[in-house]
Amino acid sequence: MCVRILYLTQWFDPEPAFKGADFAAALAARGHDVEVATAFPNYPGGKLYPGYRIRPYANERIRGLKVHRLWVYPSHDASSFGRIANYLSFFVSALVFGLLRAHRYDVIYVYHPPITPGVAAALFGMVRRKPMVIEIQDLWPDSVMASGMAGGRTDRILTSLCRFVYRRASHVIPQSDGMRARLIERGVPEQKLTRIFNWSTYQAPSAAAPALPDKTHVLGPAGRFNIIYGGNLGQAQALSSVIHAVAAARRIEPAVHLHLFGHGIESGPLVELASSVAPDGVTLHGTVDRVAMDRIFDLANALVMHLKDDPLYEITLPSKMQHYLSCGKPVIAGIRGEAAKLLLQSGAALVTQPEDVQTMADAMVQLARMSPIELQAMGQRGKRFYESHMAFDFAVDETLGILSRAVLVE
DSSP: OOOEEEEEOSOOTTSOOTTSHHHHHHHHHTTOEEEEEEEOSOTTTTSOOTTOOOOSEEEEEETTEEEEEEOOOOOOSSOHHHHHHHHHHHHHHHHHHHHHHGGGOSEEEEEESSSHHHHHHHHHHHHHTOOEEEEESSOTTHHHHHHTSOOHHHHHHHHHHHHHHHHHOSEEEESSHHHHHHHHHTTOOGGGBOOOOOOOOOOOSSSSSOOOSOHHHHHOSTTOEEEEEESOOSTTTTTHHHHHHHHHHHTTOTTEEEEEEOOOTTHHHHHHHHHHHOTTTEEEEEOOOHHHHHHHHHHOSEEEEEOOSOGGGGSOOOHHHHHHHHTTOOEEEEOOTHHHHHHHHHTOEEEEOTTOHHHHHHHHHHHHTSOHHHHHHHHHHHHHHHHHHOOHHHHHHHHHHHHHHHHHHO
16 A cells, blocks of 8 residues: 655754655655655754755755755754744644645654644644654653753643644654653553664765775874764753863873764854863864764764753663664763663663763773774674664664554544
């Protein structure tokens, strides 16, 4: 059965969206008709990408998929007003688009966060009598509260919106078992929930993804123990703790050097902090494209990830975890909860409590003093764990099964 799927997501290629063109193209490759409705690309910097201009509507082809670009107010900074305007503008655009075009599709697949596309889909799906499946990557309102972007009244409003969306959804897909348990506590029926792990988008070196020619050019002089972070430089990552850990580690092992690749609202403060506490131990490189980032990961001695100390992150599995494991490199992680358990189970990671500077510094020193053979073995354990427990094809097939059942039930 060919299913006509509307994939509604605020973030899509060329933005660094997790379930972007690769995922949507994989759904289509299994014999289904997939179209994407998304915003004009402006994430994570809040600036419109080159080659685009804001209009009420435009469309293009990406990986053979028809992509509908909808009007949005570009913003992704520390301003609550800017974030709210960004989310609400896309909500309005998605709602109008769905009311006009949802009759063309069999099912609506929504990527969340933010929750606003889910609210739009719940409304126009109800009017057009179309089933909706929502994929949850970050649990709202928890993640919004943890980011410090909103207060108590906003919490109540977002909680009500989430409950409305979950009631309207035919099925809900959380990305962790902890998130699934939390949703059951909030009244989502257990039979309406299926946990699907995220996968890695890592691409091994090939003709399409060639290796970088010069390690020294990218990471600096030989003799360093290069620890690399790649991704969003935001409040949730609390990377100031990692920088402080580097400063502490270098007092014992001067070879330790941290490289931060990415951009976000904390970029400026992190530059200032690094120049203050570890001017010779931290390099901020800015953003690079995904393929280049994978080649940079290949050059690393170890990879680092960190999330702020917040109860929310006990049930969150950041996609960075799968990506790091698939790279076959040792991992240092300041994280707790379900992600910490999986990383320890993999045998590829040294895990510390979040924001525990000294313990993370000790982990950096411990890795820096391992032999290359020990480091390689550690990384390979992680890669095997990833391949055995998390896979792209499995997630695609599971998702399609849920979408197909939603159509049949409706």
